[in-house]
Amino acid sequence: MTVISIPSAKRLISSMRDLGYEFSDAVAEIVDNSIQAGANVIQVNLHFDGYDSYLTVLDNGVGMTPAEIREAMRFGSMRDYEQDDLGKFGLGLKTSSLSQCDSLTVSSRNSQKKVQVHSYSWDMDHVNKVDQWEILPVEIDELLNPVVEHLYSTTGTAVTWEKLNRLLNFQDPTGGRAENDIKKLTQDLKVSLGATFHRYLTGEQRSKKVMIFVNGDLVESWDPFCRSEKNTLELESFSIPISMDGKKGTIKFRPFVLPTQSQFSSSSAHLRAGGPEKWNKQQGFYIYRAGRLLQSGGWCGLRTSDEHSKLARVLVEIPAGFDDLFKVNISKMKINFPREIREEAILKLAPIIKKANDLYRAHGETTFSGASVYEADDKNFEQLVSNSLSKLDAEWSLTPGTVKNVLPKLYGQATPSERRYLLRIFKRLAEEKKAGEKPLA
Numbered sequence: 001m002t003v004i005s006i007p008s009a010k011r012l013i014s015s016m017r018d019l020g021y022e023f024s025d026a027v028a029e030i031v032d033n034s035i036q037a038g039a040n041v042i043q044v045n046l047h048f049d050g051y052d053s054y055l056t057v058l059d060n061g062v063g064m065t066p067a068e069i070r071e072a073m074r075f076g077s078m079r080d081y082e083q084d085d086l087g088k089f090g091l092g093l094k095t096s097s098l099s100q101c102d103s104l105t106v107s108s109r110n111s112q113k114k115v116q117v118h119s120y121s122w123d124m125d126h127v128n129k130v131d132q133w134e135i136l137p138v139e140i141d142e143l144l145n146p147v148v149e150h151l152y153s154t155t156g157t158a159v160t161w162e163k164l165n166r167l168l169n170f171q172d173p174t175g176g177r178a179e180n181d182i183k184k185l186t187q188d189l190k191v192s193l194g195a196t197f198h199r200y201l202t203g204e205q206r207s208k209k210v211m212i213f214v215n216g217d218l219v220e221s222w223d224p225f226c227r228s229e230k231n232t233l234e235l236e237s238f239s240i241p242i243s244m245d246g247k248k249g250t251i252k253f254r255p256f257v258l259p260t261q262s263q264f265s266s267s268s269a270h271l272r273a274g275g276p277e278k279w280n281k282q283q284g285f286y287i288y289r290a291g292r293l294l295q296s297g298g299w300c301g302l303r304t305s306d307e308h309s310k311l312a313r314v315l316v317e318i319p320a321g322f323d324d325l326f327k328v329n330i331s332k333m334k335i336n337f338p339r340e341i342r343e344e345a346i347l348k349l350a351p352i353i354k355k356a357n358d359l360y361r362a363h364g365e366t367t368f369s370g371a372s373v374y375e376a377d378d379k380n381f382e383q384l385v386s387n388s389l390s391k392l393d394a395e396w397s398l399t400p401g402t403v404k405n406v407l408p409k410l411y412g413q414a415t416p417s418e419r420r421y422l423l424r425i426f427k428r429l430a431e432e433k434k435a436g437e438k439p440l441a
């Protein structure tokens with residue numbers, strides 16, 4: 001005889017809230033669902049009002065019937081997935097939302113003709129009280145005005161996050177610091193969504209372009225490969241065969257070497273190309289699943305993110321049906337590079353890295369103007385320079401030899417152009433201090 005063993009709702013949900021979602025990744029899960037539901041206009045609003053702060057994601061997709069909303073709210077909801085489906089686990093809506101808020105409401109309208117809106121919510125206060133897998137129906141007059149207005153005007157779905165205790169984790173959730181934090185999150189969200197969904201925003205993924213707005217501002221797409229820059233080089237693509245459970249496929253790699261600072265059309269384009277994590281960290285693989293960016297930069301342990309290879313970015317597509325090979329996890333934030341193709345990938349990357357290196361060295365520092373001379377986004381190097389400068393106070397005889405002795409570590413790991421730069425800043429400082437008077441190198 002079998003015995004049914006039902007998990008504790010309170011305990012299991014609270015563990016599932018901590019899968020490690022960042023705010024913007026959690027919002028991306030909601031946007032995934034909207035795109036999958038055929039929406040081409042998605043409006044994200046993050047509204048600060050102390051304890052009454054909320055986030056809404058309003059889409060104009062196909063919407064859901066009341067039964068479909070109830071299924072959508074189920075942890076481990078069931079549906080058939082398409083080949084290039086953005087969904088996979090039946091969990092994203094719930095886990096991502098409850099990682100950020102204590103109350104998730106899903107409202108939807110699926111009829112073009114009739115204005116019928118149905119809503120259900122997961123409320124953590126309720127779950128903690130009853131310890132049951134219970135969702136609550138929500139009446140229309142309990143919904144936020146923007147949600148009602150939206151679903152009165154179109155079919156689609158509205159996801160609402162309230163009780164944002166986790167986001168407003170400040171001593172005073174109504175105060176200026178909390179408000180500033182929300183502003184910063186809003187800014188970062190625009191950048192992050194512009195990267196994650198860039199192919200959907202430009203229509204590269206599906207013919208119907210998607211427009212995403214954050215607090216009314218249209219999200220700009222961010223192309224990691226700067227394909228509109230005339231000096232971007234696309235190198236020859238290559239593929240590596242893979243197999244999983246007897247199924248065969250190939251992983252396609254499209255390598256790009258981006259222009260150096262001086263080869264960019266403008267300094268603002270160069271700055272933007274640096275991306276959310278800046279140049280050094282943004283080198284590496286850009287791994288896509290169903291056209292959505294899962295990993296933005298980094299070499300998945302195949303090599304280190306060296307300053308001199310920072311112009312190299314490689315587009316990698318996870319072929320449909322091979323998610324498990326990359327160990328795509330529930331939060332879709334972490335993937336593993338398949339072990340069996342590591343060696344071949346390292347070999348195939350070598351000429352790309354060399355090309356990026358050569359370009360960096362040839363054009364890396366054509367101008368010497370202030371902090372942009374060496375890459376100011378390399379925080380380690382910057383820190384080393386500043387530490388070393390304080391040590392230099394006593395030593396103003398600035399010859400290359402002195403620098404070499406005083407700053408062995410710094411000098412040792414600097415490239416020739418960084419060494420030249422070091423000498424220049426020391427020289428300038430010495431002139432400012434008018435203390436040196438000794439001949440400079």
Ligand SMILES: Nc1ncnc2c1ncn2[C@@H]1O[C@H](COP(=O)(O)OP(=O)(O)OP(=O)(O)O)[C@@H](O)[C@H]1O
Pocket residue numbers: 029032033034037059061062063064071072073077078079086087088089090091092093094156157
């Ligand atoms: N905006 C939406 N419009 C229409 N249906 C939706 C929307 N959001 C969610 N759904 C439905 O709810 C279901 C559950 O969503 P959820 O994000 O939890 O899982 P999933 O998308 O199937 O898989 P994953 O866990 O990989 O995201 C979806 O499969 C979809 O059927």
Ligand SMILES: [Mg+2]
Pocket residue numbers: 029032033086087088091092093
């Ligand atoms: Mg989903």
